[in-house]
Amino acid sequence: MALRLGDIAPDFTQESTEGSIHFHQWLGDSWGVLFSHPKDFTPVCTTELGMVAKLKNEFEKRNVKVIALSVDPLPSHAEWINDINQTQNTRVNFPILADADRKVSNLYDMIHPNANDTLTVRSVFIISPNKKIRLILTYPASTGRNFAEILRSIDSLQLTDKYSVATPVDWQQGDDCVIVPSLTDPKVLQEKFPKGYKEVKPYLRMTPQPDK
Numbered sequence: 001m002a003l004r005l006g007d008i009a010p011d012f013t014q015e016s017t018e019g020s021i022h023f024h025q026w027l028g029d030s031w032g033v034l035f036s037h038p039k040d041f042t043p044v045c046t047t048e049l050g051m052v053a054k055l056k057n058e059f060e061k062r063n064v065k066v067i068a069l070s071v072d073p074l075p076s077h078a079e080w081i082n083d084i085n086q087t088q089n090t091r092v093n094f095p096i097l098a099d100a101d102r103k104v105s106n107l108y109d110m111i112h113p114n115a116n117d118t119l120t121v122r123s124v125f126i127i128s129p130n131k132k133i134r135l136i137l138t139y140p141a142s143t144g145r146n147f148a149e150i151l152r153s154i155d156s157l158q159l160t161d162k163y164s165v166a167t168p169v170d171w172q173q174g175d176d177c178v179i180v181p182s183l184t185d186p187k188v189l190q191e192k193f194p195k196g197y198k199e200v201k202p203y204l205r206m207t208p209q210p211d212k
Contacts, residue, residue: 002109005134009034009127010107016095017077021067024131031064031158032127033150036110038141040072040080048122049096050088051147062154063129069097069104126154128161163210164192174212179205 003010009032011024035052037045052059052066059066070077081092097104105111110123122139134157139145156167165177181203183189189197197207 003125003133003136005136007133009125009131009133011131012104012107014097014099014104015074016067016097017074017081017092018095021095021097026067027065027127027129027131029063029129031062031129031154032125033059033064033066033154034069034108034123034125034127035066035145036069036105036108036123038070038122040070040076041083042141044142044144045070046080046084046087048144048147049084049092050090052094053084053088053090053092055147055151056093058151062151062158064154066094067097068094069099069110071099071102071105073100074098124150126150126157128157159209159211165207165210168206174209176206177209179207 009023011022013020013022015021037048039045049068052068056066072080077096077098081096085091099105102111108123108125122141122143122145124135124137124139124145125133126135128134135153137145137150152172155173156171159177160166163177164180164183166180168176168178171177179189179193179197183192193207193210195208195210197205199205
């Protein structure tokens with residue numbers, strides 16, 4: 001059965017390039033990004049994993065742990081990491097799960113038979129500290145992911161968890177936010193949004209980003 005937003009991310013124990021990973025224990029109280037790639041020694045994946053390594057500080061600032069997966073075994077991962085480090089001018093600094101038995105791939109529905117019945121698609125799962133799945137993205141093997149968008153999505157999720165706002169189209173850090181429609185009491189609005197807000201429509205009220 002396919003996973004849905006709000007579901008508890010399935011727990012697992014699997015070998016990785018950084019030793020055995022017991023997923024929920026490894027996450028601890030951090031956010032998590034679990035992302036799969038179709039196969040080792042493929043060009044698009046090489047660029048993606050290199051970019052994730054370069055963004056390590058950005059993920060750490062947001063209390064996010066990242067972990068990759070493919071269905072290749074550990075010796076293949078180890079050899080491929082050398083290629084990634086060399087061609088992308090970085091050092092892989094996060095674990096890559098060796099899911100040769102497809103255990104994790106099947107738990108997270110990462111193999112889509114109509115696309116390819118053996119390789120994983122480019123899945124992304126953003127998981128909050130309570131182990132709930134908060135965002136799911138699925139790309140075909142031919143399309144590299146936009147990790148700036150993944151960071152933007154994490155920023156939005158963390159902001160909206162803390163304040164009674166949503167983020168509008170193309171929102172970036174520092175942009176105005178949307179006040180959630182369920183808030184209508186003027187007193188509460190004044191307390192929550194001391195910077196004020198602009199009512200475009202009764203259901204569309206814009207306010208400066210609360211934590212800026």
